[in-house]
Amino acid sequence: MSAHAPAGAGLPVRVEGLVHIYRLFDTEVVALRGVDLTIAAGETVTLFGPSGSGKSTLLAALSGLVRPSAGTVRIGDAEIGRMSERELLRLRRGRVATLLQGAGRNLLPYASPAQNVAFAQRGTGRRHRAEAADELLAGLDLDHLADEPLAALSGGELQRVAIAAAVAGGPGLLLADEPTSQLDAAGRDAVIATLQRVNERFGTTVVAVTHDREVGARLGRQVVMRAGRVGEEGRGDERFVVVGADGALHLPHSERDAWPAGTLVEVRRDGDDLRLVRRQP
Amino acid sequence: MLALLWRAVRWRRATSLAVLAASVVATAAGTLGPLYARSAEESLLRQRVAQAPAVQVGLTVEAQLGGPGRLTGDMSSDPTTGQVGPPVVADAARAVAADHRLDRWFGPPSAFVELDSTSLVLDGGSVAGLAQPVWLERACEGLQMDSGTCSPGPGQVLVSRRTAQTFRLAVGSQVRLSLAARPLRVAGVYADVAAAEAVWGARSPIQWTEPRQPDDVLKVDAVLVARDDIDDRTLGGAAGAYRPLRRDTILLSTTGPVVADVAAVDRDLRAVGGRPAGAVRGVAAEDLPPMTLTNQITDLLAEVAPQRRDLRGAALAITLQLVALAWFVLFLVVATTTEERSAEVALAKLRGLSLRRTAVLALAEACVLLLAAAPVGLALSYLVVSRLVEGVLQPGTSVTLDRTVWLALAAAVVGGLVAAALATARLLTAPVLDQLRRTAGGRAARLRGVAVDAVALVLAAEGVYLLRTGVSGAVALATPALLALAGGLVAVRVLPFVARLAVASTRGRPGAALFLAARNLARRPAGSRVSVLLAVAVALAVFGVQEWRIAQEARFDLARTQVPAAQVVHVAALPPWALAEVVGTVDPEGTWAMAAVSVDGTLAVDSPRFAAVSAWDPAWVGTTPAGLARVLRPPVDAAPVTARDTLTVTVDDALPARSSKTSLGARLIAPDGTDRVVTFGALARGTRDYTVRLPSCADGCRLLRLTLDVDPFGDVQPSGTVTVTRMSDAGGPVDAGLSAPGGWRLARTASLTLDPSRVRPQDVATSAAGLVLTVTDGTGPAAEPADHPADPPAVLGDRASYSPYDSGSDAPTVRVAGLDSTQLVVTATGRRGPLPVVGRAGALVDLRNAVDSAAERRWSEADAQVWLSPAAPPDAVRRLGAAGLSVRGVDSLAERQAVLDGDGTSLALVLYLVAAVAALLAGGGALLASTYLGGRRRAYELAAARLLGARRSSLVAAGRVEQLVLVLLGVLVGGVTGAAATWLVLDALPAVTGGSEAVRAYGVRWPLLLAVTGAAALVAAAFSELGARRVVAAADTGLLRQVQA
Structure with a gap:
C-alpha cells in the first residue's frame, strides 16, 4: 500500500531492526537497539515502557523526525530512511499525523478550534482531507466548541480539539504522545473515545505512547518497550513476550527477579512449544 | 489567513508593539536622511541666494555711453551729432531686460543712466x-x-x-x-x-x-x-536696466530652468550683436551701442554645487549607519520574539506545511507590522525634519517627499524584511525536534557567527586604513559604526573568557549572585547582541555629539576670525588716523568702538581698544587681550613733539657752498588725523631761524618728520651736515629731544624700505649741539622723533610668508603691506596664529604705529572698518554716520555665524546629531524590548533554580550583575570607539573644523564624552535593573509543569 493511501484508509507500519543512536554532549546514546514491530493498517496500538525505553524516539522515527541509524521503517510502502526532507514533509502533510504531548503544543493558542483545524488542513490538498473543518469537528462531537477561545476549554476538550487538528488532513497514521497525560478520568475517557472514533471513522492507524493502562486496555494491542527494544505485547488480558529478529526473547518484567541477568536457561522443544528450564547452579 | 494573522498580532501584544516600534524606527531612519538632505540642500541654496549681493544675482543689461567721438572713434566729431541720447539707450536696455522669459525669475526692470x-x-x-x-x-x-x-x-x-x-x-x-x-x-x-x-x-x-x-x-x-x-552726450558713463532676482523663486527644482532662461536671452542678445530686436523711440537698433547682459546666477549655483554634493554624500553615510543600526534593532527584537513563535513554526513543519507556507507563517506578522509601520515611520521622519527646518534651516524651506525619499522608504522596508527574515531563518532551518526541545544551534551556527564577526572586523580595519591614508567623506562618516561594531564583537567574544576566570574566584563566596552571574556570562550569554547594539548606538551618539559640538566651536571661532567683533561697520576710506580720531569722538572711553584698517593682508587696529571691542581671541596667538595691546603698541619713553600755529627751527647749515637748493620740510599730523606738509624753504649757510605757519594746528599738531631735500638737478651735490639746534612754536620753546640720545632717528622712506642697503642710520643723530642731519652726495635724510617704535611690532599669521628685511638689528624684521601704497617694515613678535580679517597669511599691527611709520603717506584704497562690541548702543551706526563717517555696510558676527551654520558640513552634522539621538533611543528601546521579551527564555531556568532552593534575592542580584556587565560593556565600548572615531575623523574630514581655515586644533571633548556615555550607562543600568526584576518575578515554578519533548 502506498504512503499516499486515500483518505480514510489506515496505513500499515513495519519496523525492522530499527537502531537509533544520538550524541549527547560527548556520549553516544543508543536509544533504539533493534526494534521490530509490525502494525496492521487500521490497528490501534499503545506503546508502554519506563522512561528512557525509547518509546518517544520510536514515535519520532515513525514520524520521520529522526533518521534511523540502522534498520528500516516503512509506512505503507514508503521507507522513511530513504526519503528526502521534502518527501518527509509531504508524508507529514496529511499522511502521518503527530500529536505532541501537551494539548497546547498542538494548537495555535490565539486561534479557535475551527481555525486550528483549518490551519492544519492548509497544507493538504482537498482530496486528501478527511472532511471539511466543520464536518470534522461535528464528527468528533466538537462542533459546539468550534468558535470558542482555547483558554475557555477544559483539558479534555483541548486535547480532543488537538486530536481533531492532528487528523484534519485525513492521515493514515496517527502518532500520539501521552494523549491523556494531566487529564482527569472524564477527560481521559473522552480522549480515548475520540481516538477510537478517529480509528473507526477514518480507519486511521493509531499508535499512542502512554503510561496509562486504561488507554492500553481500551485501545487494544499493547506493546511494551524495554531498553530500546520491544519486550512484551499484550492483547486484552493476555501478555506475551516478543521474539526479536535476532531470536532474542525478553523475560516479562515481573519474572526478571526470578531469573536475573546471567542466568543459564535451557531451551527444550515440546512439540510446537518451547520450554525454558533453568539450569540449577 | 488575515483573520488568523490579526489574532496572532493581538495575542502577542507586547511583542507586536515592540516589532512595530522597531519597524517604525527602521523606516524613519531610512527616510530621515533623504528628507533632511533635500531640505538642507534647499536651505543651503536659499541662504546663498539670499546673501548673494545684488550684483551677483540681479540681471543687468548695460551699454557704455561715449563722450565725444567715443562711439565713432572720431575725436573731432560734433559731440551733438551721431550719438544716441542716454535715455534712449536706457530704454533700449530696458526693452531687452523686459524679455518675458525672465518674468518668472526677476522683478520688473528699472532703467538707469549714470554719467561720469x-x-x-x-x-x-x-x-x-x-x-x-x-x-x-x-x-x-x-x-x-x-x-x-x-x-x-x-x-x-x-x-x-x-x-x-x-x-x-x-x-x-x-x-x-x-x-x-x-x-x-x-x-x-x-x-x-x-x-x-x-x-x-x-x-x-x-x-x-x-x-x-x-x-x-x-x-x-x-x-x-x-x-x-x-x-548729455558729452559725458561718458553707462545706461541700462536692472531687474532684481526674485530670490524666493530659486529652489532646487528651478535652478535648471532659471539658468536656461537667462542663457537663452543672453544668447539671443549676442546673436544680434547685443542690440534689441527693433527700433527704440525711433532710433534704429543698429544705431544703438551694443549691450551686454550680466547675471552671475550660474556662477553662484556652481559655487554651491560642491557643498550640495558633500551634503548629499554625508546624508547618505549617516543614513546608512542609522538605518543599519535600526535594522539591527529590528533583527534583535524579532530574534528575541522567535522563542515565542518557535513552537508554532515547529507545529507547522510537523503538519507538513511547505517551506513557503511555513516561511509565511514565520514572517507574516513581522512583515505586516513592518508594512504598517512604513507610513508611520515616514510621518515621524517628516515631523522631525519639519522641526529641524523650523529650528535650523532657512525660513521658507520646504520638506518634500520626492522620489529619493520614496526609494529610501522602500529600501528601508526591504532591509527591514531582510532583517526580520534573517532573525527568523533559524526557525525555518532548525530541525523540528530541536525547536520542540529548545536546543541551541550547532557548529554551523557558531561558524556563521564567527564569519560575521570576521567580516565586521575586516570592514572596520579597512575603514580606519582608508581614513588614515586620506580618503574622506562618506567613509569617514561611516567609521564610528564600523569601529563600534568591531569593538563590540571583540568585546563579547572576550567576555566569556574573562567570566570563566571569575567563576573560579566566585565559587566559594557566600551568596550565589556573583557566581551565577559569572556562570551565565561565561557560557556566551544571549544578551551579547544587546551589548554590540549598545556599543554601536553609544558610539554613534558620542561621535555625533562630539563632531557637532566641535564643528560648532570651530564655526564660532572661524566666525570670530572673519567678523572679529559683534559688528564690523565698513566705512568710506579716510586717512587712517582720521578714522581713529572720529571713532574717538563717538566713543571717548574706548569701551565699545575701535578703528581698524585692512589693506593687502595687513590689518591695523587701535590696540588699546582691542581688548574691549574684539571678539577674536588673542589666545590663538598665545597671549591675552591686554598682552596683545602691549605687544602691538609697546610703551615708548619719548613724548610726541607737538607744535601750535607756527613752527620755528634754528638751523646751522654747515654744508659747503652749492648751487643745489637745499630745503628743510616738516610733516605733521593734525588733531583730525590728516597730514600737514610744510616747508621752511631753502636753507642758507650758517645759523638762522626758519619759521613756517602750521594750518589747522591751533590745538597742536604732532611732528612726524623733518626732511632735508637737495635739488637733484643742481650742479654740485653737496655732502655735509645740517644741525637743527632749537625748535619752538607760537607758544615758546618746544622740547623736541634734539639733544637726547636716541631722541631722533633716520625715517624709513619708501626707497629705504625697498633697498635696505641704502640705509645709513648715522645720517641722523642727536648731539649736544642738536639734531644732526648728514647729507651725502646730495642725498638728504628724513628724520623722525623716536616717539614710536622704529619698526612697529607685528603678529604674523602662521602661514604668512614675508620677505625678510635686513634692518641691521638682531630683531627679525619683515616687510608687509603698509597702509599707504608702500611696504611697511615690521618686527615679527614671534607670535603666530590665525589673525582676524586677514587670516593665516596676514599681519596684525597697531594702527597708530602703522600710520607713524608709513613711508609715503599716500593712503591706499583700504577697507576702513569700525568694530563695535556687544556693549555698543543700539544707534551706534547712526552715531558714526552723524560723526561724518560714510557707512558702506555692516557685518554682524551673529549673521556670519548663521551663514557658517548654514553651510553643507554644518547641516550634515545636524543630521548626525539627530541620528545620535535616534541611535540612543533605538539602543534603549532595543535593550528594553530584549529584556522584557527575552525574559521568558530565562524564566524557565530561573524557575528551576528556585525549585532547587535559590533565593529570589540572589537571582535578582545575579541578573542585575549579569545585565549590568553586558550593558556597561556595550556602553564602554561605544564610548571608547566613539571617541576614537572622533579623533580619526577630525583628521580625515577637515571640513568639520573649517578646512584650511581652521582656527586651531580641536580634539575630543572629554567632559561631553563622559556626559553622553554616563547618561547612556545610567539609563541602560536602570533598564537592566527593571528587566532583571521582571524576569525573576516571572520565574514561577509552575512554568516547569510543561513537559519537555
Whole structure:
C-alpha cells in the first residue's frame, strides 16, 4: 500500500531492526537497539515502557523526525530512511499525523478550534482531507466548541480539539504522545473515545505512547518497550513476550527477579512449544 | 489567513508593539536622511541666494555711453551729432531686460543712466566737489526723502542729506552741473540709506569719499537729475536696466530652468550683436551701442554645487549607519520574539506545511507590522525634519517627499524584511525536534557567527586604513559604526573568557549572585547582541555629539576670525588716523568702538581698544587681550613733539657752498588725523631761524618728520651736515629731544624700505649741539622723533610668508603691506596664529604705529572698518554716520555665524546629531524590548533554580550583575570607539573644523564624552535593573509543569 493511501484508509507500519543512536554532549546514546514491530493498517496500538525505553524516539522515527541509524521503517510502502526532507514533509502533510504531548503544543493558542483545524488542513490538498473543518469537528462531537477561545476549554476538550487538528488532513497514521497525560478520568475517557472514533471513522492507524493502562486496555494491542527494544505485547488480558529478529526473547518484567541477568536457561522443544528450564547452579 | 494573522498580532501584544516600534524606527531612519538632505540642500541654496549681493544675482543689461567721438572713434566729431541720447539707450536696455522669459525669475526692470562724475558747483561759484549725475526710472521706490520731492522735473535735482548739510543746501537752492547750461534747482533732499536692491541693484547713490591724498578732490553723493536733463552726450558713463532676482523663486527644482532662461536671452542678445530686436523711440537698433547682459546666477549655483554634493554624500553615510543600526534593532527584537513563535513554526513543519507556507507563517506578522509601520515611520521622519527646518534651516524651506525619499522608504522596508527574515531563518532551518526541545544551534551556527564577526572586523580595519591614508567623506562618516561594531564583537567574544576566570574566584563566596552571574556570562550569554547594539548606538551618539559640538566651536571661532567683533561697520576710506580720531569722538572711553584698517593682508587696529571691542581671541596667538595691546603698541619713553600755529627751527647749515637748493620740510599730523606738509624753504649757510605757519594746528599738531631735500638737478651735490639746534612754536620753546640720545632717528622712506642697503642710520643723530642731519652726495635724510617704535611690532599669521628685511638689528624684521601704497617694515613678535580679517597669511599691527611709520603717506584704497562690541548702543551706526563717517555696510558676527551654520558640513552634522539621538533611543528601546521579551527564555531556568532552593534575592542580584556587565560593556565600548572615531575623523574630514581655515586644533571633548556615555550607562543600568526584576518575578515554578519533548 502506498504512503499516499486515500483518505480514510489506515496505513500499515513495519519496523525492522530499527537502531537509533544520538550524541549527547560527548556520549553516544543508543536509544533504539533493534526494534521490530509490525502494525496492521487500521490497528490501534499503545506503546508502554519506563522512561528512557525509547518509546518517544520510536514515535519520532515513525514520524520521520529522526533518521534511523540502522534498520528500516516503512509506512505503507514508503521507507522513511530513504526519503528526502521534502518527501518527509509531504508524508507529514496529511499522511502521518503527530500529536505532541501537551494539548497546547498542538494548537495555535490565539486561534479557535475551527481555525486550528483549518490551519492544519492548509497544507493538504482537498482530496486528501478527511472532511471539511466543520464536518470534522461535528464528527468528533466538537462542533459546539468550534468558535470558542482555547483558554475557555477544559483539558479534555483541548486535547480532543488537538486530536481533531492532528487528523484534519485525513492521515493514515496517527502518532500520539501521552494523549491523556494531566487529564482527569472524564477527560481521559473522552480522549480515548475520540481516538477510537478517529480509528473507526477514518480507519486511521493509531499508535499512542502512554503510561496509562486504561488507554492500553481500551485501545487494544499493547506493546511494551524495554531498553530500546520491544519486550512484551499484550492483547486484552493476555501478555506475551516478543521474539526479536535476532531470536532474542525478553523475560516479562515481573519474572526478571526470578531469573536475573546471567542466568543459564535451557531451551527444550515440546512439540510446537518451547520450554525454558533453568539450569540449577 | 488575515483573520488568523490579526489574532496572532493581538495575542502577542507586547511583542507586536515592540516589532512595530522597531519597524517604525527602521523606516524613519531610512527616510530621515533623504528628507533632511533635500531640505538642507534647499536651505543651503536659499541662504546663498539670499546673501548673494545684488550684483551677483540681479540681471543687468548695460551699454557704455561715449563722450565725444567715443562711439565713432572720431575725436573731432560734433559731440551733438551721431550719438544716441542716454535715455534712449536706457530704454533700449530696458526693452531687452523686459524679455518675458525672465518674468518668472526677476522683478520688473528699472532703467538707469549714470554719467561720469563732474564738478558740482554751488551757487556762489565754488566747487563742492565731484558728483555723479544719475537718472533712475523708479527713484521714489528706492529713496527715503528728508524733504521735497523724490521725482525731479526738468531743471531739478535731488541731493543727499550729507551734501545738503555740508554745503548748506536746501530745497530751492541752486547748483550747477556741466550737463546743464542753466542752474539746477534742488527739488528734494534724500537721506543716507543703503541701496534698495529692487531699484538700485548694486548701485548706490551714497558715494561720499573724503580726499585721502593732499591733491585729492572730495566726491559727494550722487545727484539725481530728471530724465530730460540726463540727455548729455558729452559725458561718458553707462545706461541700462536692472531687474532684481526674485530670490524666493530659486529652489532646487528651478535652478535648471532659471539658468536656461537667462542663457537663452543672453544668447539671443549676442546673436544680434547685443542690440534689441527693433527700433527704440525711433532710433534704429543698429544705431544703438551694443549691450551686454550680466547675471552671475550660474556662477553662484556652481559655487554651491560642491557643498550640495558633500551634503548629499554625508546624508547618505549617516543614513546608512542609522538605518543599519535600526535594522539591527529590528533583527534583535524579532530574534528575541522567535522563542515565542518557535513552537508554532515547529507545529507547522510537523503538519507538513511547505517551506513557503511555513516561511509565511514565520514572517507574516513581522512583515505586516513592518508594512504598517512604513507610513508611520515616514510621518515621524517628516515631523522631525519639519522641526529641524523650523529650528535650523532657512525660513521658507520646504520638506518634500520626492522620489529619493520614496526609494529610501522602500529600501528601508526591504532591509527591514531582510532583517526580520534573517532573525527568523533559524526557525525555518532548525530541525523540528530541536525547536520542540529548545536546543541551541550547532557548529554551523557558531561558524556563521564567527564569519560575521570576521567580516565586521575586516570592514572596520579597512575603514580606519582608508581614513588614515586620506580618503574622506562618506567613509569617514561611516567609521564610528564600523569601529563600534568591531569593538563590540571583540568585546563579547572576550567576555566569556574573562567570566570563566571569575567563576573560579566566585565559587566559594557566600551568596550565589556573583557566581551565577559569572556562570551565565561565561557560557556566551544571549544578551551579547544587546551589548554590540549598545556599543554601536553609544558610539554613534558620542561621535555625533562630539563632531557637532566641535564643528560648532570651530564655526564660532572661524566666525570670530572673519567678523572679529559683534559688528564690523565698513566705512568710506579716510586717512587712517582720521578714522581713529572720529571713532574717538563717538566713543571717548574706548569701551565699545575701535578703528581698524585692512589693506593687502595687513590689518591695523587701535590696540588699546582691542581688548574691549574684539571678539577674536588673542589666545590663538598665545597671549591675552591686554598682552596683545602691549605687544602691538609697546610703551615708548619719548613724548610726541607737538607744535601750535607756527613752527620755528634754528638751523646751522654747515654744508659747503652749492648751487643745489637745499630745503628743510616738516610733516605733521593734525588733531583730525590728516597730514600737514610744510616747508621752511631753502636753507642758507650758517645759523638762522626758519619759521613756517602750521594750518589747522591751533590745538597742536604732532611732528612726524623733518626732511632735508637737495635739488637733484643742481650742479654740485653737496655732502655735509645740517644741525637743527632749537625748535619752538607760537607758544615758546618746544622740547623736541634734539639733544637726547636716541631722541631722533633716520625715517624709513619708501626707497629705504625697498633697498635696505641704502640705509645709513648715522645720517641722523642727536648731539649736544642738536639734531644732526648728514647729507651725502646730495642725498638728504628724513628724520623722525623716536616717539614710536622704529619698526612697529607685528603678529604674523602662521602661514604668512614675508620677505625678510635686513634692518641691521638682531630683531627679525619683515616687510608687509603698509597702509599707504608702500611696504611697511615690521618686527615679527614671534607670535603666530590665525589673525582676524586677514587670516593665516596676514599681519596684525597697531594702527597708530602703522600710520607713524608709513613711508609715503599716500593712503591706499583700504577697507576702513569700525568694530563695535556687544556693549555698543543700539544707534551706534547712526552715531558714526552723524560723526561724518560714510557707512558702506555692516557685518554682524551673529549673521556670519548663521551663514557658517548654514553651510553643507554644518547641516550634515545636524543630521548626525539627530541620528545620535535616534541611535540612543533605538539602543534603549532595543535593550528594553530584549529584556522584557527575552525574559521568558530565562524564566524557565530561573524557575528551576528556585525549585532547587535559590533565593529570589540572589537571582535578582545575579541578573542585575549579569545585565549590568553586558550593558556597561556595550556602553564602554561605544564610548571608547566613539571617541576614537572622533579623533580619526577630525583628521580625515577637515571640513568639520573649517578646512584650511581652521582656527586651531580641536580634539575630543572629554567632559561631553563622559556626559553622553554616563547618561547612556545610567539609563541602560536602570533598564537592566527593571528587566532583571521582571524576569525573576516571572520565574514561577509552575512554568516547569510543561513537559519537555
